[in-house]
Structure formats: structure tokens, C-alpha cells
Amino acid sequence: MTTKTLALVTGGVGGIGSAICEELVQRGYQVLANYHPSEEARAKDKQKAWKNAGLDIGIVSGDVASFASCTDMAKAIKEKFGTVQVLVNCAGITRDKTLKKMEEADWAAVLHVNLDSVFNVTKQFIDGMTEAGFGRVVNISSVNGKKGQFGQANYSAAKAGMHGFAMALAQEVARKGVTVNCVSPGYTNTAMMQAIPEDVLKQIVAQVPMQRLAEPDEIAYVVGFLADKRAGYITGANISANGGLFISF
């Protein structure tokens, strides 16, 4: 059991997820990075690299698209580490296609991993947070959940849904010291970008007022801010970090 505040980051060995783990561990949290059971080798390598860099980050297996798998993961975490008080729902995938070409499987995979996961994981830990009188839930949404994106009917719907969830849950747990927010990154320098055709990505970056991708640590910094005890009056918010790609109020 830990005396530090325990944080769990889903998709924690991915591009943005691993930067969030690093931000949180440097801020003094005990951090667990969740990974999909099929990515055990990658997760172990990542953990080794963290260790070599002097960062003590745990890894926990669990398929966030499966409620049963999340229940097992939560049980193991509670037994070994205690109550998760900071939860970052970061696991996500893309299956970009125009709706004309999108198969039911493309829709289902993206909705299961990006949106159902938020229920599957948050449900495991929210009571622990309210009982402790402190908690932080941060969903990693997307600029494309706010503005929509050509070829992303599935992803845009899931990412918008994450914020609907956050706005509702924020009201349910506000009295118990638990905040629920979203961070909506713009296009970020991770492996996810490799699925975008080069010419399309170039056109997208040209539309970003900052004329560049975000770096993962620029997204992680916002998560660190929201996780902080001093951010206790911010709830139900959706904070953009998109280089000006979509400016709204």
C-alpha cells in the first residue's frame, strides 16, 4: 500500500499516456500505467526505460473495452496498491474512414475503446474517490470531439461522448471533493499520426495557427494541473490544448 496519492493512467504506455505518467510521477504521485494485455512486452520495455531514467512507474494489464477485465484489474490494484484517487482515461484508438466506407466493426471498436472504457474504468474507482472525499477524473478527449473531423464519425462521436459523461458525473460527485474534467488535445506528435496520410497531415498542420503538432508533454502538463489539489474548483470543464486549431468559448 502506498502513502502517496495513487494515479492510474489508461493507455499509459502510449504516446500521450506515457507523458502523463511521467508528469504525474514527477509531481509526486504513485503512478500505474495501464496497458492492453496484448501489449505486455511493450509495457515491460517501457517500464524498464522509465526505471533507467529514474522513474518508478508501475504497469497494470487490463482491456479497457471490457467491463469484466476492468473489474479484475481494479481488484488487483486495490489489493496491491489501495485506492485510485487520480484516474486519467487516456486509452484510445482511431479507425478513420468516411462513413461511406466505415464498417460496423470500425464503429464498434472505436466506441468500445474510446467511450465505453470511460464507464468501464471510472465505475471501478469512483466510489473509492467519493468515500475518501478526494478524487480527480480526467478524460483525454480531442479537438475532433469538439469540431468534428472528416473521416472520423466514430472517433468524433466517442470523444464528444467523453465530455458528456464528464459533465454529468461532475455534478454527481462535486459535493464529495471529486472533480471530473476533459482535456481536448489537438494533433499531437505520437504514433497515432502515422495512420494519417502524409499529404493529409501536412494540410492539417497548415491549418493549425501554431503551425506545428503538440508535444505529448504539453498535453500531460494540463493533466497534471487538473490533478492537483489546488485545481479543486474546476469541474465539468473541457480544456483545449490544440494550438488554436479550434478556438471557441
Ligand code: CAA
Ligand atoms: N474535407 C472535405 N473533403 C475532403 C476532406 C476534408 N477534410 N478530405 C478529403 N476530402 C475529399 C477528397 O478530396 C475526396 O474528394 P473526391 O472524391 O472528389 O476526390 C473525397 O473527400 C474522398 O477523400 P479520400 O479519397 O481521401 O478518402 P479516403 O477514404 O481515401 O480517406 C480519410 C479518407 C481516411 C478520412 C483520410 O482523408 C484521412 O486519414 N484523413 C485524416 C483524418 C484525421 O484527421 N484523423 C485524425 C487522426 S489523429 C487523432 O484523431 C488524434 C486527435 O485527437 C486529434
